[in-house]
Amino acid sequence: MNTNNNIVQNQSSPLGGTKRGASYFKLSELTRSTTAEACGIDNTPSAGAVPLMVELIDKVLDPLRERWGVPIYVTSGYRCPELNARVGGSKTSYHLRGMAADITSRCPFHNAALFTEIRIMHREGKLPLTECYLSQQGLYIHVAYDPAQIKENPFLDR
Numbered sequence: 001m002n003t004n005n006n007i008v009q010n011q012s013s014p015l016g017g018t019k020r021g022a023s024y025f026k027l028s029e030l031t032r033s034t035t036a037e038a039c040g041i042d043n044t045p046s047a048g049a050v051p052l053m054v055e056l057i058d059k060v061l062d063p064l065r066e067r068w069g070v071p072i073y074v075t076s077g078y079r080c081p082e083l084n085a086r087v088g089g090s091k092t093s094y095h096l097r098g099m100a101a102d103i104t105s106r107c108p109f110h111n112a113a114l115f116t117e118i119r120i121m122h123r124e125g126k127l128p129l130t131e132c133y134l135s136q137q138g139l140y141i142h143v144a145y146d147p148a149q150i151k152e153n154p155f156l157d158r
């Protein structure tokens, strides 16, 4: 497991241009699933999901990770239909299309602070989101990004 969130491939421009190619997250971090491994489910993403996962990283996960300053871990990203059913996901879940990730700092206390940071970045117009909520026990934060469904208020009660 990548525990460092190191820049995977650093091609970012010091002048602040687009940073395509540079990312704190690997696609494999968004497809790995302990449930899939335990149940023998092949969670290889569909061809259509891959560019959407890249968008989620570019628009949401990387900017948030950059601001947060220390590693953020993905507990669930893309889910094939079988995996989504196994974890009790909604049939319309953005996870099915590679547009959502459940993220954690690995500490419920820090997750509350991370959630606050997300709200601040969103208010600043720096974090386009479709859905976002802090899970009930603070174990993870769900974020979803659908370029066609950016919400003025993406925050859901849980």
Ligand SMILES: [Zn+2]
Pocket (backbone or CB within 6 Å): 076, 095, 100, 101, 102, 142, 143
């Ligand atoms: Zn989720």
